[in-house]
Amino acid sequence: MIQKKAMLIDITMCVGCNECQKACKVQNKLSDVEEKKLSPTAYTALSEYDGVFVRRQCQHCEDPTCASVCPVGAFTKTPEGPVVYDVEKCIGCRYCMQSCPFQVPRYDWESLNPRIYKCILCADLVKQGLPTACSEACPTGATKFGNRDELIAEAYERMKAEPGKYVDKIYGQKEVGGTSILYLSGVPFEQLGFKTTLQQTPLPALTWNVLSKIPNVVAIGGTFLYGIWWITNRRDEVRQYEERMKNNGHDQHDAPGH
Amino acid sequence: MITRFFKQLTVWKSIGILLLLAGGASTILRFSQGLGASTNLSDEFPWGIWIGFDVLCGVGLAAGGFTLAALVYVFNLKRFEPIVRPTILTAFLGYILVTVGLMFDLGRPWAIWHAIIMWNPHSVMFEVAWCVMLYSTVLGLEFAPVVLEKFKMHKTIKILHSISIPIIIIGVLLSTLHQSSLGTMYLIMPDKLYPLWYSPYLPVFFYVSAIAVGCAMVIMESFLSSRAFKRSIEMHLLMDVGRLAVLMLLVLTIMRALDLVDRHVLGLLTIPRMETYMFWLEVVVGMLAPLVLLSMKKVRQSETGLFTSAVLVIIGFVMNRMNITITGMEAWAGKTYVPSIPEFSVTLGIVTLGFVAFYYIAKYFPVFPPEHGAADGGAHTPDQDWHGGMNESSRATVHTVR
Numbered sequence: 050m051i052q053k054k055a056m057l058i059d060i061t062m063c064v065g066c067n068e069c070q071k072a073c074k075v076q077n078k079l080s081d082v083e084e085k086k087l088s089p090t091a092y093t094a095l096s097e098y099d100g101v102f103v104r105r106q107c108q109h110c111e112d113p114t115c116a117s118v119c120p121v122g123a124f125t126k127t128p129e130g131p132v133v134y135d136v137e138k139c140i141g142c143r144y145c146m147q148s149c150p151f152q153v154p155r156y157d158w159e160s161l162n163p164r165i166y167k168c169i170l171c172a173d174l175v176k177q178g179l180p181t182a183c184s185e186a187c188p189t190g191a192t193k194f195g196n197r198d199e200l201i202a203e204a205y206e207r208m209k210a211e212p213g214k215y216v217d218k219i220y221g222q223k224e225v226g227g228t229s230i231l232y233l234s235g236v237p238f239e240q241l242g243f244k245t246t247l248q249q250t251p252l253p254a255l256t257w258n259v260l261s262k263i264p265n266v267v268a269i270g271g272t273f274l275y276g277i278w279w280i281t282n283r284r285d286e287v288r289q290y291e292e293r294m295k296n297n298g299h300d301q302h303d304a305p306g307h
Numbered sequence: 308m309i310t311r312f313f314k315q316l317t318v319w320k321s322i323g324i325l326l327l328l329a330g331g332a333s334t335i336l337r338f339s340q341g342l343g344a345s346t347n348l349s350d351e352f353p354w355g356i357w358i359g360f361d362v363l364c365g366v367g368l369a370a371g372g373f374t375l376a377a378l379v380y381v382f383n384l385k386r387f388e389p390i391v392r393p394t395i396l397t398a399f400l401g402y403i404l405v406t407v408g409l410m411f412d413l414g415r416p417w418a419i420w421h422a423i424i425m426w427n428p429h430s431v432m433f434e435v436a437w438c439v440m441l442y443s444t445v446l447g448l449e450f451a452p453v454v455l456e457k458f459k460m461h462k463t464i465k466i467l468h469s470i471s472i473p474i475i476i477i478g479v480l481l482s483t484l485h486q487s488s489l490g491t492m493y494l495i496m497p498d499k500l501y502p503l504w505y506s507p508y509l510p511v512f513f514y515v516s517a518i519a520v521g522c523a524m525v526i527m528e529s530f531l532s533s534r535a536f537k538r539s540i541e542m543h544l545l546m547d548v549g550r551l552a553v554l555m556l557l558v559l560t561i562m563r564a565l566d567l568v569d570r571h572v573l574g575l576l577t578i579p580r581m582e583t584y585m586f587w588l589e590v591v592v593g594m595l596a597p598l599v600l601l602s603m604k605k606v607r608q609s610e611t612g613l614f615t616s617a618v619l620v621i622i623g624f625v626m627n628r629m630n631i632t633i634t635g636m637e638a639w640a641g642k643t644y645v646p647s648i649p650e651f652s653v654t655l656g657i658v659t660l661g662f663v664a665f666y667y668i669a670k671y672f673p674v675f676p677p678e679h680g681a682a683d684g685g686a687h688t689p690d691q692d693w694h695g696g697m698n699e700s701s702r703a704t705v706h707t708v709r
Contacts, residue, residue, distance in 0.1 A: 087350075114495060120436055121418075122427035138425050141414020144432050146353040148495050152640075155350050156414065158343030163414040247498055255494045256431050259487075259510055263434070267480055274381050274476045281383030 053111075053229065054130040054175050055197035056184055057204055058104060060234040060241070061214065062191035065102035069093055072186030073106075076171060089157045092168040093183060096242060101234075103241050104192070106168035106183075107132060107153045108221060109229035110251070115145035115154065117253035123165075130197065130229040131170035139164060150225050150247055170229065197229060204233055226251030323659050330656015333649035337411055345649040352636070352644040354412075359632030360654050361408025363489055364625050365401055366439070367513070370521030371528075372398025372446060373482035374551075380475045387544055389676045392453055393532060393665075394525050396674055399446040400664050402439065404657050411653055431492045438485030445478040453672050487514040493631060501635035502572045503586045504627075508562060515559045516624055522552035523597075523620035528665075530614050535666060538678055546607045552620060553601035560594055585626070585634045593623010 067083060073093050074081050084091035093106035113132045116124035123138040124145065141163055146154045155166045171181040184194035193200065201222060208215045220232040224247045232238070239245045337345040348355050375394045378384045410416040422436040448467060455464050467474075490513030493500055506512065526545050533540045567573055576583060597619040606612035637643050646654075669675060 117427075117429045118432060118492075118495060119427055120430045120432040121421040121425040122430075123425075138418075138421055139415060140418040140421050141416070142412075142432060143353040143414065144430075144492075146350065148499075150498060152351065156353065158348065158350075159341055160343075161338075161341050163341065244498065252495050252497070253429060255497065255507075256491055257429060259491045259494065260429065260431060260434060263484060266484060270480050270483060271476060274377070274479055275472075278381045278383070278472060278476070281381070285383060 051128040053197040054170070055109075055195065055200050055229040055231055056170075056181065057193045057195070057200040057231045057233065059191050059193070059207070060101060060103055060232060060236070062189045063095075063102040063104065064189055064191075065095055065097065066188060067095055068186040068188060069104055069183035069192055070095065072182040073168070076174075076182035087153065087155055087167075089155050089166040092166065098236070098241050101236055101241060103232075103234075103243075104183075105153075106230065107170070108151050108224075109168075109170050110150075110225055111227040111229070112225070112251035112253055114148050114150060114225070114252045117256065118144045118148045120144070127172055127176070129172070129175045131172035131175055132229075133169045133172045134165055134167065136164045148252070150244065150252060197231075200231055204231060207233060220245075223249045225249075323663060326652070326655045326659040327663075329652035330659065333652040333656070334411070336649050337653065342412075342414060345647065345653075347644060347647045347650065349642065349644075351640040351642040354632055354636075355644060356629070356633075356646045356650055356654055357408055357412035359629050360625065361412070361657060362405055363628040363632060365405040365408060366486065366489060367517045367520050367624060367628065368524050368621070369398040369401025369405070370482065370486060370517035371525040372401075372449075372521070373442075373479050374518050374521040375525060376449065376475050377479045378551075380472065381479065387547075389541055390525060390529060390544055390548075392450075392674045393528055393669065395446060395449050396453070396665060396668060397524060397528050399443070399450045400661050400668075402443040402446060404661050405439065406443070407660075408654070408657055431488050431495075435485045435488045435492070438481045438488065442478060442481040442485065445474055445481065448474055449478065453674060457672050482517075483514065486517040487511065489513050499636060499639040500631065501582045501638055502570065503567070503575055503582055504631050504635040506563075506566045506570065508566055512559065512563065512566075515555050515562070516627060519552050519555035519559060520620055520624040522548045522555065523617040523624070526552075526613055526617035527621065530610070530617075532669065532675065536669065536675065538675060540610060542608070542610065542613075545613060549601050549607045549613055549616065552617070553598060556594060556598040556601070556620070560598055563590075563594075582630075582634055582638065585630050589623055589626040589630055593619055593626050597623065 070083065070091060070093050071081070073079070074090070077092060079090040079092070082090070084094055085096065087094050087105060093104055095102050095104050097103075109126075109130055109132045111126075113124060113126050116122070116126055116132065119139075120142060121138045121140055123135045124132055125135070126132050143154075143156060145165060146152075146156060153167050157163045157166065171179075171183075174181060180194035184192045187193075193203075195203075201219060204219045204222075208217070215233050215235055216237055218234075218238065220234070220238050220243055221228040221230050224244075226249070232243075234241060333345060342348055346355060346357075371394045375387060375391050379387045379391050410419070413419060422433060423440075427433045451467060452464050455461075455467075487510035490509035490511070493505065493509055494507065497505055499505075525548050529540060529545055532538060567576070576586070597616040600606045600612065600616040600619070603612075606616060633644055
């Protein structure tokens, strides 16, 4: 079985050099201007909170909301972990943007041929067994690429080795059912702009619970409606028949058959 | 020619023409400059009024179609038959305009057909897309006899007639599915949508409120038609439609109240913030007020009372959908959204288009039953035509075993 890949981002080790973004822009052939926010030309970006740098990008959920909501299936979670996007399928409805719990997908609003832009965890490289461009470029090891299981184990080890250095949480281990991006931080995550109230089970289950009942609704509803029609219509037939009989004076006939 | 044009120009006509022109200009802007230039949408706020009003409200406001079809043909309440055709027409136009609105909102509208071959059964929007496609077809078939009658194509009417009951039942099922699914679409955003609106019962709320507003639309549409075509109003029927509306409002009110209690969010009802005010405005003006008004027989029996209540139901419905798409999203997005002028004018233009289309179709096709001594401007079809229709085709939209 293919090992799930992931990236462990240790916020305490990040010095804010922006090498990750530079490498990302080279890898994805995006304009090389430095950007502070995610955009169609910045799949990852650094935010600063009182000297603490946090890099953001797509979280690559284990059970991605975007892949679930997309009406044409333009998003796929690859076996290695990256969540990739297929512009050839996209119709531009932006349900992915509307529902992403991390507010990641970006759109080129100015274009007449718009599409979604987001980090794809260097899916091509990862498929060949290579690490992502940003993790290779990181000079301090703040972003580390590896197998998800091993990275989670390592994160626990780091927390254990230096008690008090980290807050007691690996962000991304459980959020919306787990993500392929994991964070360690010395500052509470909510102070760094992370959404910390997200549920721990995958979001797609919320809609699938309803959608999966559709066959029942159709079967029961259809039978119910047909039944109602049959009864009301039959009642009408009988009434009309009786009236006709009355008018013709043939009361002794049987009720009408079908 | 030109003087004649200006002579016939009434206030409403002028407003309509202005709205259509503004909508046309905004259409050019949208399709030549893109969504960025024409809308106030952003990465933080990707859905605006084109989804919130044109799609969510559009589909809901057209719910009278399946409600009346079910009442008349499934529940066999034949007395409602005279208002079926205008209602089906309203619904059919509604769905066409929803699709038009969607073409403005989609970033890649030329790819809309992808939903037909690229399936994702886990996506609520995929399900909605299919239901809307199929139900629009059903509405087309339900309305077809009106057109066929005009051109005296009685054979085709007979064919339609023979399959009418399954078609109507399929239509009711499809409507049940997608009216509720528009609510299901928001179930996947439990953290985003403000808790006064987010509820695991959103699909049910959407469905019940759609039936209520469908009734309100039947009432409003009858009143407006009576003015436009100088027809008398079928008050005895509309009063009963009002009764169905009040039943639905009652169910909705009870469910929404219990849901707030159930989710322990009653505390949110008193904290001073925008969401609270908008929630109260929506609930009081658009749900409780018409609930109280329509419960009173006197109000239901008065033309003004019934019409006013229907308008309140419609306002409440629209406010609910707008609160879910806009007000309830602002806190999470960390950004406020006010629609741009082009967004407004496209929406108003589409609504105007609906009114204009209804007016001309009702004028030239046998949509309304003929009235004796009806003033000019009514449906210009001779009585025989209509009655011919009643014997052949209204049973064609209808059922059959007889």
